[in-house]
Amino acid sequence: MSLLELDTVTVRFGHGARTVHALREVSLAVEEGQTLGLVGESGSGKSTAASVALGLRAPDAGEVRFDGRPLRRRRTAGEMQAVLQHPMWALNPRMTVAASIAEPLSVRTRDRAEVRARVAELLEQVSLEPAIAERRPHELSGGQRQRVAIARALITRPRFIVFDEAVSALDVSVQAQVLQLVRRLQAEHGFGALFISHDLAVVRYLADRICVMRAGEVVEDAPTEAFVAGPTHPYSRSLLEEL
Amino acid sequence: MSLIEIDDLVVEFRTPRGTVRALAGATLHASAGERIAIVGESGSGKSTIGTAIGALLPANGGFAGGTVRVDGVDVGTLDRPGLRRLRRETLGFIPQDPIATLNPTMRVGGQLALVVRDLGGDASRAALAQLLEEVQIADPADVLRRFPHQLSGGMAQRVAIAIAMARRPRILIADEPTAALDANVRREVLKLVFEAAEQTGATVVWLSHDLDAVAKWCRRVAVMYRGRIVEDGPTASVLEAPEHPYTQSLLAAMPSRLRRGVEVRTYTEMLASQAGEPDDAEVGA
Structure with a gap:
């Protein structure tokens, strides 16, 4: 049983002809004590997936499960946390x-x-x-x-932490320090993590499994080693070639 | 004679907490048509060196030593009209955040027309659309009508490039032009910058912290640390065999080079653990 699961989740913004699918039948799972890396460009739905995983937004269709049970904010208080891109905005x-x-x-x-x-x-x-x-x-x-x-x-x-572009605003050497810190803390605390980034190199270093999103859909979901060895989707391949 | 000659340049900023030395004797020469990347982290002084070429320092900053020569002329001795001429005729800037540097109250077309008219060029709709087409904007007529806040980051940066290149500058200074952009848009924008510079033969000074991208676009790289250029050479050799320990630590920290189980330390940490404090960039208090 996974720690956190998105099961064919769909999220729509807007109404009628202006409807935009932020997530289209997205399924992904974060295992206990492991890191799922979520990669994709702006507008691919990464952050929407994060807010659904944290229970901050209810999906229009599909289900979110925490510990095998439907996610309820009240029940999971303190068990889920988030680290965001700009700590200046996150700290009072x-x-x-x-x-x-x-x-x-x-x-x-x-x-x-x-x-x-x-x-x-x-x-x-x-x-x-x-x-x-x-x-x-x-x-x-x-x-x-x-x-x-x-x-x-x-x-x-917490048993589950979302890192949303948590190192993107940092200088390279500081970024390396924070990445190493996250790895060490995960080994000590054993939390499961959803690590969101547009930088595949960063995700490759941290994640046990890599999930690639594009235009609201998951186009690839594979263990890191397999992903690096040979992604199947052409978009993932182009991301890997960028490195 | 090089086109840009920066010699032993010291720049200081007056702040409420005392004088801060942003450049502490930086030296850099660049020839006409050269592409040079200046790499360094926040606070290393790379933006200061970029702005110093056009004497565009903020009001609380000033030269405290050394010289900047552009085409043989000492920038520090120029009067206001002279500086304006230098900035107008020789320099082009591409900013980090294009949306913030475009005028938010004017449509893109209006801003482009200002630049073009100033140069005595053709400011007709068709000519402006042509300028945008050159920076690979797919629907120029539509973009001309938009306000900056209606543009995506990549599109705004293309507009900024069109504005900078309209003057055919001999020196193009790009201050982290892709920092605010997505990975895939990043590559297109860089391609655009360097192709435009190639066509006009402009010298490119690209300020960056992305060593991976630097390797792809520039033959020469200068590494800055605490207000000095600590290493300067062909990109391939600097990246393959960095001489300065700061460059080494910077390379080791690149996400594409990080390996699990291999601890990476910052240069400042290494210095601190070796012998007391590193020489501080702050003067006075």
Whole structure:
């Protein structure tokens, strides 16, 4: 049984003649502790797939299952998290780093000491100095902000995390650091991940399985090794040749 | 004599937190018709070097040492009319975010007409459409009527290229022209930039952080780190056998070269772990 499954999901925007299919009978699955890489150009439906997977948008047709049961936001609170492209937009500019990281947990527990301990633990896990806890987002570099966003996502010990273009806005060397961090944290925490990127090289490094989307449809879905060895769809082949 | 001669250039910015040195003695020469890529990360000074060629630094920045010569003329000594002439007749800029640099209140046709009329050219609809056709816009008549916010990123960048190339500049400075674009549009836009430059014989200075793409388009690459050019040479040899440790770490961090189980560290981290702090780019406080 997969951790998260999209089963022939269709999402439409607009009405009548102006209807656009953002997703057209998309099926994909994220396994426990594994990473599914989702690749495609702008407008291919990657981010819509992510919001459906997180339960933020109900599909027009098809089903989303978490742990084998139909996805209900309330039931999965804290078990799903997201790390987005621009941490500046994901972090409240008026909150300190410590408060931002603590927030998902402090709304669930009254045990202040536990929250403080977890924040300290997570800062260390994402390789940030303890002194950073008292700073605000504008005082951090892009890489530091993304580490804070990752720490915030991990504090509730989620079983599933969506990374939506989470390293696209970072410089190459910072990007490499964050990618290595995600791999290490996944090995330690064992969360399943949906890693969305337009950069196949990034996805190839992280993902156990690669899924290629184009115009709202999945055109290829294969284990990373098989994908790299020989994708079947011409579009996937052209992506691979770009590398 | 080279077309662009940047010698030991120091550029400083005054900020509320003190003076920040963006260029700390950068040297770079480029001949007419050359294609050169300047590679570096945020804050390395590559945009500053790009703008310094046209003395287009923001108001709080200025030359604090060294010289920039374009075609033998010291840019730092030019008066306003001289600078305007240089920018108008010699330089073309392609920005990172084309939608933000186009005038949001004017239709594409109107903006193109401004450029063309200024050059004494033919600003008729047909001539403007022709300009857009040259940058491979499929439906030029329709695009001429649109406002910048009605364009896709790739299309806006094509319009920006058409505007830059309309003057037939001798130097084309492209500041990460594809950073905001999709992978597949990226290749088309780069092809367009370099083909246009080839036709007019323009020297291209391309500021980028994408080493993979640099390898495809430029024979020469200069690597910047903390306001200096730390390595400069033929792209093939720089990518195959980088001499400077910063270039080595940059190459190792490229996503296409990342390998599972092989730890990559940043150059700054390596320096910090070796001996104290690296020499800081900030002067005073």
